[in-house]
Amino acid sequence: MEILVCAKRVPDTSENEIELNRAGNDIERDDLVYSINEADNYAVEEALQIVAKAGGSVTVVTVGGEDDEEILRREMAMGANHGVLISDEALFGSDGRGIATILKAFVHKGNYDLILTGVQAEDGAAQIGGMLAAMLDYPFASLVNSIEVLDGRKLKVSREIAGGNREVNEIDLPCVLSIQTGINEPRYVGMRGIRAVASVPIPTISAVELGLDPGAAGANAAKVKRVDYFVPALGKGAEMLQGSREENIEKVFELLEAKGGLR
């Protein structure tokens, strides 16, 4: 099974508190720790597990700049066979449709049976997988939390629906799946693993090499634009306890008692 995983490098919300910058129009980007988007990492792990059973290879692709290469290297340290960076100034400022258009052109240059994305990027919209599938006329399933390879170029996938229930579907290959966090336990990547792939060349592909029409992606093609970030004025908000820890504990104890929380 030839598997493509589409991944994105994002500010890591488990390492950073995301705050507004001083100008109040963007997030504070100084000293941000970036990493591969969490759901995308689960997607790579899932791809590796499928290939371990069914054979084939795993390619991880991202659209971005040279800084984004680090996530490709990390996923190769996990075991992905190939990393590809699609990078071109003409593509900067693409919206979701633009990114899906770029990925479609890349998919057409290969021969993939299965395309995975993370369900949503931390700064994203849960859109790329569904858009890409529609552009390719492949079937699609979102929020996938288990995959089983069946005979006859089919998969059995379950999706996370409301209340912890799972919706089980059969889906024809080739297809696109968006992978939910928690589907597996992504393997640990140590410094040794990273060092082992440190000098592996990672190809960079331009818009022209993909045969993209000028104007098919990039800022001018984008119909959807993020204008700025902001933090909305709060409603009432919580009553913040400002006392010492001991006083705060006293207060929580009183609240538990008053609200019927103590037996």
Next chain:
Amino acid sequence: MPRIFAYITHKNGVADDSAVELAAAGKKIDGAASPTAILAGWGPDLNAACTSLPAAFSEMWKIASEVLAYPNAELIRKALVKVVPANSIVLIPHEHFGIDLAPGLSIKTNSAFVSDVVNIEGLEGSTLHCVRQEFGGQVSAHVQCDISSGVVITVRPGAFKAIESVTTRGAVVEKSIDIGSLKAGRRYLETIVAEAGDVDITKHNVLVSVGRGIQEKDNVAIAEELANVLGAAVSCSRPVVDAKWLPKSRQVGSSGNTVKPKVYLACGISGASQHLAGIKGSFLIAINKNPKAPIFQVADVGIVDDILEFLPELTDKIREMRTVSAK
């Protein structure tokens, strides 16, 4: 003004609560008109769902087909592409079905797509101004969208409050014939109902709920100890289940359990909307190291502290008070 449609999800013959929220979102785009509802399905369930629809829509478009008896997003997308006119505005709830349907629908209708919208600030010419959230709700973003060739919008459940004054009960318009025959590369097999866990977190007066701030599996014991002295149960947010520190049956949120304890102690939980959607009517006490955590916007009482230190001291305090009162 482009025509506004609201895709109505329904189950067991009852329209989802999101219907009135979509109507309210539509009113924020065009205050003068009520949106047109679209319902797809089959048989008595579909008819009952149409009847159950609140009076907030100018028309009700009904798409009946045996293959739509279970809502398959690919089939419904193909049906919508055939019936929805070009350049329309289509509103869809942002949940597991909408996430499946909407991005592909925007491609096939050559429309823009804005996902998980929490507010709509208005339409200026063909520019729609929306608000979204990013980074689990830690920051919001103003988003501009060119809707000159239409737009598909998914709407955050609970973000738009129903407008009570609206009483338009539109006629049912039969659209079934227009969809032709439909085929999909994905076929529904079955629904597996969530397994009951060792502890039923929906039945407790107090929940000690832990999030990413608990940091590692061994620390869950700190919450367990507090829960023990309180006679409470330990629940959690999604990252704790993803990390396999607690089973899925302990998860609170739209993809887990809906709970209504008297007191909900949110410990190291940032407060993503999917988590908050699972807490109903509880007194919410939030403890988090990050003073800007979104949980403090919705909690009743907030404490900025490290749960790994705060919780054991709270446990000791409660034990001590118990001992005093037992004497």
